[in-house]
Amino acid sequence: MKYLAFLLVAAILFCCSCGNESTNQNVNQSADSNMDQSFDKYKEALIENFWLLYPGQASGLGYHKHDSVLVIPDEVFHKKEIDFANQNLDSLKKFDSVKLSSTNKTDFYIMENALISLLFNAKEFREYEWNPAAYNVGGTFAEILQSKHASNPDKLRSLYLRMANIPAYYAAAKKIIKNPTAEHTDLGIRQNRGGLDVFNVMLMDSLKKSGMGAHESQMIEARIHESAKAIEDYAFWLEKEVKPSLKPETARNFRIGKDLYEKKFRHDIVSRFTAEEIYNKALQRKDEIQADMLKITAEIFTKYFPGVRVAGGFTKEHTKILIDEISKKHVHRDSFQVAIEKQIPELTKFISDKNLLYMDPSKPLVVRKEPAYMAGVAGASISSPGPYDKEGNTYYNVGSLAGYTAEGAESYLREYNHYILQVLNIHEAIPGHYAQLVYSNQSPSPVKSIFGNGAMIEGWAVYTERMMLENGYGNNEPEMWLMYNKWHLRAVCNTIIDYSIQVLGMKKEEVIKFLEEDAFQQKQEAENKWRRAALTQVQLTSYFTGYTEIYELREELKSKKGDKFNLKEFHEKFLSYGSAPVQYIRELMLEE
């Protein structure tokens, strides 16, 4: 249906432009500014109502109007969700998407998809019945407490109100959970117990420092204890009643199977391909990369192991040995952050020298040591100001190695060795996530910042890794390409194992073996990946799916435009649509 509508637009525009050669604004010709104005109003109202339904998500994004509200996740609530989605799908029909500006057109499809997805989750996927870890109040309390939008006592006052519903929240959870998976039950126990610190430690500390009067203080403290008790009761119930009742023969399988997987893929990833098609593309890409790695191995192996004779040709084993050897080239643990800071201007200079992308010099990226509350996550990450904090800085958080043993630091530094560290900076910062963010902030769309497409965002970062090397970043050194391939294989294999586990029933031992042998991963990394793939579905495919669609779009436009194709223009145009699904951006770019 959607695709047909776009074909129609393309046909109409083609006719219009015949008689009007002087303008190339064809896309906007059919845009109707009245329609756009009323659509803008509608979007605003929809988001307001969305936050009434999901106040916790609003708080997490920095919108603090509903901080004091904790929604009770019972049947009445799920009925409300379904009504909300149906009503808004009806209202959306009043707008003719063809007549909207391109920003609103993509917003239209993103909202439509979000509503359909909401219906799918509430009616069909029903994770709230089988995932006990879906119930956990800790995270949002921590987020509100850490935000700087209000004074400590004011935040404590709204959290006091928010705590009132915690016992009812967990009572509703106990009522609605039916035949959960054993894996998600364990996760629910662990995460809820982990979240107890938010109450017993964080909230208590903050209360002690608040300087509030004795009476108010005591009321809040009593409620903190009540909340902690409700959480512990829930974890205890999961552990002592639910867990023992789950028998391997009858308990729900954590694997969601082909039908649900395809549907979830369609809603969460929004690709023009099916999950199965993407899985097959990933298998093919894996073979390509491995062949390339073998070629490089043959080329440089004796440079690292002079005099070694290889009988019977090179194999993946040799590639693995070579990777281990090259990984020894890395920065000193004390200069990890400095090395990253130094690279940012170099990357900026490279994309400018090579004419790859314009970067606004007035928006520098701030590199900082990872704040304590994030400690233990990835080596580096981008923190961007949310849609409600436009003036906030964008930070590049770099993990500190201070707490590592000598051995731990060495292993970490080999993982983020001289070559991989550069690919990481490309991915996270320039021209990856950070650059994409700067562009998407230029045409601010609350819809895209709230319902932004993860596959487009991750896909862009993965795409830029290859694009940079193709344009000569790293001087085409074989070591650089080898390490890039290893890094890229991770994204490719994320797709392969997610589909293999959730749809094809791949077992844990097979997954670990595959990641160690085919993706050159360390055992610990492979184990962590298994856990993530078993407990989540589809998200792991976002990196490779987005990458594939962007790369294919570029190649398609290249062959269409021939000599007129300009890489910098392509990148800037692509990013100008904001974090919309690549599928929609593609339709708009091909229209022109």
Ligand code: ZN
């Ligand atoms: Zn070392």
Ligand code: ZN
């Ligand atoms: Zn990323």
